[in-house]
Amino acid sequence: MSVFLALMLQVGPAPVIQPISPVPDELYELRRRNREAEDRQDAPSVADSKLTNCIALIDMNPEAAHTDASRWLDRAPLEQKASASQCLGMALIRLQRWEEAASAFTQGRDTTIPAAQMQRAQLGAMAGNALLGAGRPGDAQAALERAQADAASAGNILLGGEIAIDRARALVALGRDEDAKQALAAARTSAPDNPQAWLFSATLARRMGDLVAAQEQIQTAARLAPTDPEVGLEAGVIAALAGNDEAARKSWDSVVAMAPDTQLAATAKSYLAQLDGP
Secondary structure, three states, X not given: OOHHHHHHOOOOOOOOOOOOOOOOHHHHHHHHHHHHHHHHHHOOOHHHHHHHHHHHHHHHOHHHHHHHHHHHHHHOOHHHHHHHHHHHHHHHHHOOOHHHHHHHHHHXXXXXXXXXXXXXXXXXXXXXXXXXXXXXXXXXXXXXXXXXXXXXXXXXXXXXXXXXXXXXXXXXXXXXXXXXXXXXXXXXXXXXXXXXXXXXXXXXXXXXXXXXXXHHHHHHHXXXXXXXXXXXXXXXXXXXXXXXXXXXXXXXXXXXHHOOOOHHHHHHHHHXXXXXXX
């Protein structure tokens, strides 16, 4: 039955159809702005494209990437300066110029636009890691603590957990094992699928003499990353300390098989030699 026929069959007077009012200009403008915002989200920004190209160049020629990034940073408008600083810092990391990289990342963090809390947290974390590479764990811890707060402001729990792992590294370097233990507990809660959180937790627990916790945590790390030779190496150490030589041998043999001709394999072989020695 058509809509017109249905209306004709209604009991009572026919409804009064109000004329359609014109759409206000403000609504058209709002829709236009919304479409533009959606287009900006779908298409990569100029800064994103430049950063992608920069990272590709770093892999091929970090010196050239450093030169290009410096030029980009000098000429970049405000909305691109954070990405340009990130490019520069990553090139400096590849060149092992840790102090300069930390400065570049910090500059990038400080020039992010107010709405870019996520980028601010990421750049802060990069600065903290560069400071760790520079042998400045105290400054690294402070930078990573700020980055973790920025991640919380951005509502990114996973990123906050990953930053907590790096904070734990800095805290261990400062001799603050209990604080590092708490940081790793937070990391395991926020990033439960990150094997590094469980690996570092197991290593710290083992160093602090808690082999029960170390064994539980390394088992979780092995489940999440069964082919990671770092996990295998630590699993062997924990097993050997617990008196389970056969499990230790199996773990270290797997490291040699998974990562031959690496420092990890060389370490595993030295452990195996100790296991077989007098």
